[in-house]
Amino acid sequence: MYPITYVTDCFGGNARARLSIRIGALFGQSPTIVAADGPDPESFAALTLLDCLRSTESLGEDGHPTITLVNIAPRDGEWPNGAPFCFFTYGKHLVASTFDARTLSLVRRELGIDRVHVTDIREVVDAARDWASFSADELDRIADTQFRSLWYLPLLAKWLTDGHAVPSTLTAVPELDDTEPTVSVVDNFGNCKLDCGAAAIGFSIGTSIPVAGRTQDGSITLTEVTCYRHLTDVPLGAAGLVVGSSGTDFVELVIRGGSAASAFNLRPGDSPLRSTPAEYAA
Template sequence: MYPITYITDCSDGNARARLSTRIGALFGQTPTIVAADGPDPESFAALTLLDCLRSTESLGEQGFPTITLVNIAPRDGHWPNGVPFCYFHNGRHLVASTFNARVLSLVRRELHISEVYLTDVREVVESAGLDNVQKIVDTQFRSLWYLPLLAKWVVDDRPVPSTPTAVPITTADEPTVSVIDNFGNCKFDCGPDAIGFAVGDSLPVAGRTPSGTITLTDVTCYPHLTAVPEGTPGLIPGSSGTNFIELVIRGVSAAAAFGLQPGDAPLRRSSEEYAA
């Protein structure tokens, strides 16, 4: 039995029911479905995928191999009927994903996954000898009909036609809020070095007022959450990634206080840059 996590932007009730049922029929167990439904699903998926793989480390024993499926498809019209799918292994753990450079950017940077196996839906399905090839090739919901099959065939060591393909290097953007947790802590997609973090120093953080005005607040860097005075904003090395930075306020939602949402880059050095 393989623990299965599915990170997807197709996460309405109908989609979740179909995904759970199909994966259950293939693997004998239903997945944990994680909704990437915020304003920046690519950044959310990138950090969540990295965190899923990092969570398999330091178990104290060998543990079980896992499967992580990711479906975050750019709607840019660049690919016929959508972006292709790929797969790769991180140790014993399988990831099958849409070939999305931004989604794969953090595993490339932090886990050195520089190459994946790119697949063509028609080629793979035809090689498997399925009868309903055209249905799977043409469907709007390839993340239901194809991606679970791809993962199952790789797990079962069935021949899967694929092409080793480099993960594109994405442009180095400013540190971005990728995830806002249930406490309102803002998780960034970078570690301390990327922002010049030093305990005791302050860094300017841009926020939005309810009226939309951009304001800058000097926020102090602390070594951990409990060192941040209650009710005071702080920047700390957090629990995601490799000690990725978090903006926190003990007892208060930092996201609400600063007017932030996933996709924002409030650590730019001026309010003009942030507003742009």
């Protein structure tokens, strides 16, 4: 059996129940479902996917294969029935995901995964006639449903782990234009995990970097925040920038003993390291 983690922006109770049962019926075990909630699910999914794959490193042994599923539904109208799904492997670990540049941006940049196998649902379910028994109505439901992350994505993962020849097209992951360091995750302590390493922001122990935050009236202010080696080096109650546990030594904005997200009024998707309040507010 494969440990399965499912990162999705469709995480209501009804959706969780159906996802758990369907994956359980296919694999003999239910997944760990991670809610990609908040205002920027793509940024959350990008960092979480990177962290999931990096968590398979440095085990001191070979370890077991894992499956990570990612469903983020861009609603930009670019695709007729939502973005297609793709798959790739990282070592012996399988990822099946929405094909979305932002969602895949960090595994592209940090792990060098610049090509993935993009699938067409109708083509795949038609090919599955060779190894699965579906009626014509079932094939139509899987190919045409709005809830493709329930009816199709678990099947794709199962068929790949079973070694079936799933048709796909090897496709380059689009490289995003240079972007400002962004808050990808706010953890339960209120620490703001950025999507970049120390070098990208000029991080140097003992120096300070201007961080933009929102006041209660919505205006933007800059605060000089000092860079520290560890959270324990930050004075109690003070803000600091430290190298955290996510990504490839990515930076976090923290307040020792408090919530940086609350103090700076930040949320996922914000870019608090722009150089001026006007740029931050843009």
